Amino acid sequence: MKLVSIALVVFFASPALALAENDVVMVQSTTSTQNSGLYAYLLPIAAQALDLDIRVVAVGTGQALGNAERCDGDILIVHARAAEEAFVAAGFGTARYDLMFNDFVLVGPRSDPAGVAGAATAAEALARIAAARAPFASRGDDSGTHQKELSLWGGIADVAAASGGWYRETGSGMGATLNVAVGMGAYTLTDRATWLAFENRGDHVILNQGDPVLFNQYGVIPVSPARCPNVNAEGAAAFSAWLRTDGQAVIAAFQPGGQQLFFPNAGN
Amino acid sequence: MPDYDASQVIPFQPPRSPEMPGLRVQGLHVTRRNVALLNGVDFEMSPTGITALLGPNGAGKSLLLRVIAGLIAPDQGRVQIPRAMRERIGLVLQRPVLLRRSVRANLRHALALARVPRRDRSRRVAGLLALGHLDGLADRPARRMSGGEQQRLAIIRALAANPLLLMLDEPTAHLDPQATHAIETLVAQISSEGTKVILVTHDIGQVQRLADEVAFLHQGRCHERAEKTAFLRTPESAAARAYLNGKLLL
Amino acid sequence: MPTFSDSILTALGLIASADADLLEIVALSLRVSLSAVFLATLIGLPLGAALAVFRFPGRGALVVLVNALMGLPPVVVGLVVYLTFSASGPLGVLGFLYTPAAMIVAQTVLVTPIIAALSRSTLSDLLGEYDETLRVLGATRLDVIATLLWDARFSLATALLAGLGRALAEVGAVMLVGGNIDHVTRVMTTAIALETSRGALPLALGLGMVLLLITLVLNAVVLGLRGRLEAHAHA
Numbered sequence: 001m002k003l004v005s006i007a008l009v010v011f012f013a014s015p016a017l018a019l020a021e022n023d024v025v026m027v028q029s030t031t032s033t034q035n036s037g038l039y040a041y042l043l044p045i046a047a048q049a050l051d052l053d054i055r056v057v058a059v060g061t062g063q064a065l066g067n068a069e070r071c072d073g074d075i076l077i078v079h080a081r082a083a084e085e086a087f088v089a090a091g092f093g094t095a096r097y098d099l100m101f102n103d104f105v106l107v108g109p110r111s112d113p114a115g116v117a118g119a120a121t122a123a124e125a126l127a128r129i130a131a132a133r134a135p136f137a138s139r140g141d142d143s144g145t146h147q148k149e150l151s152l153w154g155g156i157a158d159v160a161a162a163s164g165g166w167y168r169e170t171g172s173g174m175g176a177t178l179n180v181a182v183g184m185g186a187y188t189l190t191d192r193a194t195w196l197a198f199e200n201r202g203d204h205v206i207l208n209q210g211d212p213v214l215f216n217q218y219g220v221i222p223v224s225p226a227r228c229p230n231v232n233a234e235g236a237a238a239f240s241a242w243l244r245t246d247g248q249a250v251i252a253a254f255q256p257g258g259q260q261l262f263f264p265n266a267g268n
Numbered sequence: 269m270p271d272y273d274a275s276q277v278i279p280f281q282p283p284r285s286p287e288m289p290g291l292r293v294q295g296l297h298v299t300r301r302n303v304a305l306l307n308g309v310d311f312e313m314s315p316t317g318i319t320a321l322l323g324p325n326g327a328g329k330s331l332l333l334r335v336i337a338g339l340i341a342p343d344q345g346r347v348q349i350p351r352a353m354r355e356r357i358g359l360v361l362q363r364p365v366l367l368r369r370s371v372r373a374n375l376r377h378a379l380a381l382a383r384v385p386r387r388d389r390s391r392r393v394a395g396l397l398a399l400g401h402l403d404g405l406a407d408r409p410a411r412r413m414s415g416g417e418q419q420r421l422a423i424i425r426a427l428a429a430n431p432l433l434l435m436l437d438e439p440t441a442h443l444d445p446q447a448t449h450a451i452e453t454l455v456a457q458i459s460s461e462g463t464k465v466i467l468v469t470h471d472i473g474q475v476q477r478l479a480d481e482v483a484f485l486h487q488g489r490c491h492e493r494a495e496k497t498a499f500l501r502t503p504e505s506a507a508a509r510a511y512l513n514g515k516l517l518l
Numbered sequence: 519m520p521t522f523s524d525s526i527l528t529a530l531g532l533i534a535s536a537d538a539d540l541l542e543i544v545a546l547s548l549r550v551s552l553s554a555v556f557l558a559t560l561i562g563l564p565l566g567a568a569l570a571v572f573r574f575p576g577r578g579a580l581v582v583l584v585n586a587l588m589g590l591p592p593v594v595v596g597l598v599v600y601l602t603f604s605a606s607g608p609l610g611v612l613g614f615l616y617t618p619a620a621m622i623v624a625q626t627v628l629v630t631p632i633i634a635a636l637s638r639s640t641l642s643d644l645l646g647e648y649d650e651t652l653r654v655l656g657a658t659r660l661d662v663i664a665t666l667l668w669d670a671r672f673s674l675a676t677a678l679l680a681g682l683g684r685a686l687a688e689v690g691a692v693m694l695v696g697g698n699i700d701h702v703t704r705v706m707t708t709a710i711a712l713e714t715s716r717g718a719l720p721l722a723l724g725l726g727m728v729l730l731l732i733t734l735v736l737n738a739v740v741l742g743l744r745g746r747l748e749a750h751a752h753a
Contacts, residue, residue, distance in 0.1 A: 230605050367669055
């Protein structure tokens, strides 16, 4: 009986005891990179190359930055340039590096009630949506996507005033927002990688794309050990360096369904 | 009947009580919601034998037992009990509350509460079972016995701690004549072996069969206390006379 | 639009194939939640017993509080536990964040009030029945607690099952403090949330059915045992 009790205690205690044994690097990143499957593909390769245990916490950009500011990550991979630069300027990050890019696309119901398919620019497409008061689902969560979206609405429509009407803020990640958009037949702005990996498309298709302003740049930022003494600075630096060198080919090689989702551009 | 070695049984033996002063309740008052439930109860009891507390419903008999047992503190007055007896009181309620366990487990539990050494418990249990004639039911869940059997268990359970005073609150009120007879035999045996017994009852026949002395209670007071035969033949108080004649007392 | 039969088929397919990832996730869910219920019982059961048996000033208010805490929102608990174990928080040095340890702590916080409140209620009822008798038999307050706990053990088992159900079902707390990290802190509920956000709704529902099935089996086992044991009840 005693032996059984001890065995049970060990079995249940082991999750608690499975703390950082191997050299662990915590990555705070976004749902778009997670949901596309990039990390599932890339991390095992990186882990083996660097002999590190690399773990990703995928949350909204705002939350990722907040977590990193609280020293709960060793390295950041997000796509909100202005916020990233502010992060470094405030001393939380060592430096910001370009990592890879893709683009945003405007998706909506195949019937396209606002007629955005023919618009020449993203601004024109959004203007048509506002004019038609067609439902539009926004992330509403300070994420990289959300910030890009807000920058596009500038000068076209006062979406804050329209919130709750045709403009609907879900306050959620990209996947949840897409579920909502499909569910209510709304337009939404999404990064291409998430859309291509998304399985609940319903009646939605890409209606507008290609405007250079829809460019989506990802950056990588090691968290500053000066600010956060507990970070694995060496591990973060090693991973960051790898991502910008050998990792670039790995990123390019990630082509689910024959389509490349992320384009490495760390040369800058 | 289970086959056990008699030498493995510790028969129930009441503790030897030296010559003790009697019990006395003095001027007990208990009032609840402006109703005087005990209204100056005052009488003495013999330190040996069986004292019956007789009276109609609502006389305060059960309440008096609880006060003597120390479960309820009186608003006024006091209970005088020989020091030795004070810690060794057993109380059996009208409807026994048994644990959701076997008969044997109930007895073991009571013995544990009485801090009886572990090594003696089995034998003490056997002795108590024999006393209550419950040997064959030792492993039966206690609540799955008849009313009479449950009451017998409650009584022998109360004996686990070797009480000097055993109080019973209308133990046979809900039982048929056979069960009543079994209980009365048990009580008589316990008394004959030296335990002081106070028995609350409204059954005059039971008084006749069991009691040595009687205290008659009515409306929260003791109207009379006398030796049994004298009381039954020539009660002094009007209330007792009326009661013994079968008149409804209000 | 996924139908329920799609999901049931997916669920059966997952179970039949004994998918390694699924097994890993199920095992972690069970370890985290069962550990949390175990700890919650260690804390909650004596607390519930004490609240039932002892009388002290403020007891009534404490009972109300414990009952109210049954409704603690998991996401709020997750947030508080996250801030506690954050590297910049008071207990950051423990390194619990983003490990199952933090998940166990968060779920323990959620489950303890359930066990405390339900056990207090059960034991209180039983005390009403037993109190006088035990007092007369010379029981101390601790004797009373021990007697009540044993005699009420079957009802208490239901309280534990309620706590386990809560733990297995919640996602808000474990998502925040665990981070849903693949192979490290991913449990059934966070996996379901992830698959939902990927739009893989049939898979998400299928996982949901697997989770329901596990909960059903656990309940059946405990209540089945209870029935057998009650039939032979003697301490």
